[in-house]
Amino acid sequence: MEKIIFDKDISVFCVTASSFPDGILAAHQKLHSLIPFSMERKYLGLSRLNEQGEIIYKAAAGESHEGEGQALGCETIILKSGVYLSLLITDFMKDIPAIGNAFQELLAQPDLDPEGYCVEWYINDKDVKCMIRTTA
Numbered sequence: 001m002e003k004i005i006f007d008k009d010i011s012v013f014c015v016t017a018s019s020f021p022d023g024i025l026a027a028h029q030k031l032h033s034l035i036p037f038s039m040e041r042k043y044l045g046l047s048r049l050n051e052q053g054e055i056i057y058k059a060a061a062g063e064s065h066e067g068e069g070q071a072l073g074c075e076t077i078i079l080k081s082g083v084y085l086s087l088l089i090t091d092f093m094k095d096i097p098a099i100g101n102a103f104q105e106l107l108a109q110p111d112l113d114p115e116g117y118c119v120e121w122y123i124n125d126k127d128v129k130c131m132i133r134t135t136a
Helices: 024-034 097-107
Strands: 002-006 010-016 043-049 055-062 075-079 082-089 118-122 128-133
Touching: 010 024, 010 043, 024 055, 043 075, 055 075, 082 097, 097 118, 097 128
Parallel strands: none
Antiparallel strands: 002 082, 010 055, 010 075, 043 055, 043 118, 082 128, 118 128
């Protein structure tokens, strides 16, 4: 497990999946239909529980300029700066359940931000960093 520090808040816009886990792929496809692919942009998956205990999943991308998400008709979320606990999953498409297992391990750690998200950061087309913000 490693710690990743984000020095500043990250503004992202997102498409909410219709369900979890079945709607994840469609949410990412919808997001990618709105914007051209860019290596300069962060691509993420965000999830957390709602009041009913259901997982709400959002496919997200970092804004390339302020207001981009709003102009596209998307919800905008600010990921807070700070320290994130992280686990790297290599070649995730060969073992999708590894993402859920990584989050189970991360969620067992102390001092997690109760307002934070489970964050999947797709660092390239094969690898993902599973992260949760900590308050420590």
